[in-house]
Amino acid sequence: MTDSHATDPLDAGxxxxxxxxxxxxxxxxxxxxxxDRAVRRGRLRRAAAGGTLTVLCAAMAWLVVPFAMDGLDxxxxxxxxxxxxxxxxxxxxxxxxxxxxxxxxxxxxGPTWTRYGELVDGLEINSIAGPExxxxxxxxxxxxxxxxxxxSTTSDEIRQFIRDPQGAISAQLQAGLRSPDLPADAExxxxxxxxxxxxxxxxxxxxxxxxxxxxxxxWPRADPLVAxx
Amino acid sequence: xxxxxxxxxxxESRWGALVATAYLVTADRGVAEDCVQEAxxxxxxxxxxxxxxxxxxxxxxRSVINAALSWRRRRRVAEVPLPSAGDPPAPADxxxxxxxxxxxxxxxxxxRMRAVVVLRYVxxxxxxxxxxxxxxxxxxxxxxxxxxxxxxxxYLESLPTALGAADGGRP
Numbered sequence: 001m002t003d004s005h006a007t008d009p010l011d012a013g014x015x016x017x018x019x020x021x022x023x024x025x026x027x028x029x030x031x032x033x034x035x036d037r038a039v040r041r042g043r044l045r046r047a048a049a050g051g052t053l054t055v056l057c058a059a060m061a062w063l064v065v066p067f068a069m070d071g072l073d074x075x076x077x078x079x080x081x082x083x084x085x086x087x088x089x090x091x092x093x094x095x096x097x098x099x100x101x102x103x104x105x106x107x108x109x110g111p112t113w114t115r116y117g118e119l120v121d122g123l124e125i126n127s128i129a130g131p132e133x134x135x136x137x138x139x140x141x142x143x144x145x146x147x148x149x150x151x152s153t154t155s156d157e158i159r160q161f162i163r164d165p166q167g168a169i170s171a172q173l174q175a176g177l178r179s180p181d182l183p184a185d186a187e188x189x190x191x192x193x194x195x196x197x198x199x200x201x202x203x204x205x206x207x208x209x210x211x212x213x214x215x216x217x218x219w220p221r222a223d224p225l226v227a228x229x
Numbered sequence: 230x231x232x233x234x235x236x237x238x239x240x241e242s243r244w245g246a247l248v249a250t251a252y253l254v255t256a257d258r259g260v261a262e263d264c265v266q267e268a269x270x271x272x273x274x275x276x277x278x279x280x281x282x283x284x285x286x287x288x289x290x291r292s293v294i295n296a297a298l299s300w301r302r303r304r305r306v307a308e309v310p311l312p313s314a315g316d317p318p319a320p321a322d323x324x325x326x327x328x329x330x331x332x333x334x335x336x337x338x339x340x341r342m343r344a345v346v347v348l349r350y351v352x353x354x355x356x357x358x359x360x361x362x363x364x365x366x367x368x369x370x371x372x373x374x375x376x377x378x379x380x381x382x383x384y385l386e387s388l389p390t391a392l393g394a395a396d397g398g399r400p
Binding site: 010011014015017018019021022023025026027029030031034035037038039092095096099100103104106132138165 | 246
């Protein structure tokens with residue numbers, strides 16, 4: 001592969017100045033004790049892997065986690081509330097491919113989707129990164145309450161579609177990720193993540209179609225559901 | 230974090246460079262620190278495996294870029310910026326003004342475009358390395374970088390201060 005490493009460079013003065021500026025900003029910062037805190041938070045999050053998910057109301061999910069500290073049992077809210085403000089702007093959406101919305105995939109609870117302008121409960125639709133402890137974090141796992149528009153309470157009521165561009169979960173899922181045209185019978189579900197649209201096709205029940213301003217991706221359905229042990 | 234088998238040394242040797250990259254991608258020093266902290270916390274979780282695999286820095290750098298590209302989404306969940314905050318007051322001297330304008334120009338680019346411009350043209354990384362860090366194709370790096378440079382140049386050309394005029398202001 002050729003690599004035009006030095007072609008079309010940024011003005012050398014600008015690049016140098018930006019490098020100097022960044023180095024000078026970095027010089028006045030220190031990793032400690034902020035990193036210590038971040039590491040402790042990570043440990044707490046790992047300890048919380050068996051926590052209980054309590055949905056307080058639509059579009060507001062909290063992961064309430066029991067943990068022990070200094071010999072005492074405690075409970076902590078780990079995530080939430082989630083609001084619809086975590087979306088790219090209209091202008092950003094116009095230049096974003098499907099991949100851009102998931103670069104990188106967000107950990108639980110993931111971004112908040114909308115439908116017909118209303119925030120949607122994370123149990124109706126969510127798109128979250130695969131768990132790190134299985135090294136699946138490059139994949140996006142989308143869970144869609146089924147029948148469409150309902151909140152899932154059991155795994156039977158979930159349809160799972162997976163974006164696995166690196167084959168972290170399986171080569172089969174990787175191969176099922178395609179960039180086709182929308183099928184002729186595809187229908188808009190109304191679900192939105194900023195400018196990203198979710199379409200489904202009756203003739204292709206094993207795929208979900210994600211439509212951005214720049215491209216279309218088909219995510220394969222995982223049936224049975226995939227979960228990290 | 231005792232007994233971390235070189236992790237502390239790794240952090241202290243790479244911290245500055247990682248914050249510098251994150252600063253240019255996020256255009257915010259505080260956020261850059263948070264991103265690097267988060268990325269290094271990930272490195273810490275996998276430290277032994279990364280040492281075995283032999284390239285913790287590549288993983289750290291990729292994590293920093295990922296964190297820097299997604300900080301905005303996460304910040305919007307947890308924080309609500311004050312509407313009245315606005316821009317900081319303009320710096321008094323020409324050199325500082327130019328730095329502020331450069332950062333404003335970078336900030337005007339969409340996040341992934343900004344990341345491509347920073348990695349490719351400020352940090353002088355190859356197209357292949359940039360694509361690998363961003364998890365995209367070389368073609369995307371080429372096209373996004375080209376558009377990013379064009380937008381950056383357009384912005385910089387509109388500045389009244391010539392770069393050379395302010396160069397003397399920097400020690």
